[in-house]
Amino acid sequence: MPEFRVRARILGRELVLSEDVTSDVYAALSVQFKELTMSIRCAVESIRRCCPNLMGRSRCGRLSSRMSTQCGEVETTMSASSAPADDDDERPSILSKAVAVLRCFSASSRVMTLSDISRASGLPKSTVHRLLGRLVDLGVIERHRSGYMISLEMMTLAATNTAAGLRDAALPYIAALHRWSGRGIHLSVLRGMDLVYLESIAPAKGKGPVHVIGSRTPGTCTASGRAIMAWEFNVEGLTPNLPDPLPKMTPLSLTSVPDFMNQLSEIRRTGLAVERGEEVAGYSHIAAPVLQNNFAVAGLSLTWGIDESVDSRVTDALEATAKQIGLACREALIRTGRPDWFIKEV
Structure with missing residues (x-):
């Protein structure tokens, strides 16, 4: 030492x-x-x-x-x-520590004190104090009474993500489908094998799952994740990247990789993905892919009670809405002079 x-x-x-x-x-x-x-x-x-x-x-x-x-x-x-070796891989950098501080914040911890952040990040208070001071100066963190919170400037930066642009294009169509069906509705994209929620609206009547914007969940357990994966250019290439067994979110979650791959083939044939109680106990979801250049860039899903029958009129409306969102994205890309995007960019 x-x-x-x-x-x-x-x-x-x-x-x-x-x-x-x-x-x-x-x-x-x-x-x-x-x-x-x-x-x-x-x-x-x-x-x-x-x-x-x-x-x-x-x-x-x-x-x-x-x-x-x-x-x-x-x-x-x-x-x-x-003297310790000058090995950046061995020692946490100032940037990695700053990111660790930012990751302490969540939907349940929107405002945190210095002590809260120190405990959550595992960093000394003196280090956290120094990092917070710099992050406040840079506009990344804002002071809130005796604590700190993520700044609005970060929201502005996050809005420049291509997935945020997709959400902007989709919102009018999502709102119309929600008003007409009254069902809970969710828009999401895939990152790795995780599903990331861009929008989540509760049912107009009754209860139903609502997801925090930006939250992640194992994509293999969700209807939207399956709808997106079914439209990969090389679906069979997914197999080596899938954990075996697949992760479980409820006792009903599918864990068999061969059975999962068979489901993807069926989803590609029918155009719709369904899961029953595999993501949230007591609820089912049905999802349609949002296609761009023959590639699924997002998934649009509706929530059902696990014992409810699926109304074909609503599923038809779901597919039509997903297509409208795809067309809206296409028009936006043409206006920006990038019609070939949305292959892997979203």
């Missing part, structure tokens, strides 16, 4: 702290010093927490770097023989 020392000179007094610490702790502290964003008091407190059994000065050869702040001077030193 590398040897680590901090010398703090405050109000003319010298305080020397030395301790053997892990390379992860050294990397985290050295980033703090290099970026000049922590005060001397925060740095010393951070080291005290990480190094409870403080020792005297080391007599080993050292490599030094200095930082000056309004509060004083800090010198960090490490023995040359025990």
Whole structure:
């Protein structure tokens, strides 16, 4: 393990702290010093927490770097023989830590305190404090009373995603189908083997599942995921990428890969995908693919009670709506001069 020392000179007094610490702790502290964003008091407190059994000065050869702040001077030193390798793959970068902070927020945790984020991310409070300050300066995070939340600027950036453009084009048709059928309706795209929800509207009457925008679920358990996968250019090429057994969301979820592939063949033939109680217990979904250039870029699904019969008029309306959305996307692409897009871009 590398040897680590901090010398703090405050109000003319010298305080020397030395301790053997892990390379992860050294990397985290050295980033703090290099970026000049922590005060001397925060740095010393951070080291005290990480190094409870403080020792005297080391007599080993050292490599030094200095930082000056309004509060004083800090010198960090490490023995040359025990310096950690400069391997970016071994140490978390400042960017990866910032992303870890952002991923702490969710639909159930829209506003979080510094302590909340520290616990959720596993990062020290001092590191989280420094990252939040920088993210606030960049407009990525906003302060909210005594806590923090994702900024509206991030919503603006997310709206530039091609999937968001598809959602914009689909909304008028989704709203019309919802008014006419009264059923819960969901628009989603596939990312890897996960289904990501772009829109989810509750049934006009009664109860039904509503999904958080941007939430993910195993695509193999869903009607929309199956509708999209059935229109892959090389459906058989999916088999090596599928987990065996398939993931389960309810006791009724299909787990057999051969049975799943047979379902995809049937969906390709009929144009509709159906699951009964495999995604949400007590509910069924029927889905149609949104096609662009003969490739499924999204899935549009309706919710049914698991014991309800499917009305053919509603399924016809579902297929017609999916086609209308596909045409609307096509027209939008032509206007932007990119009619060949929406193969893998969405």
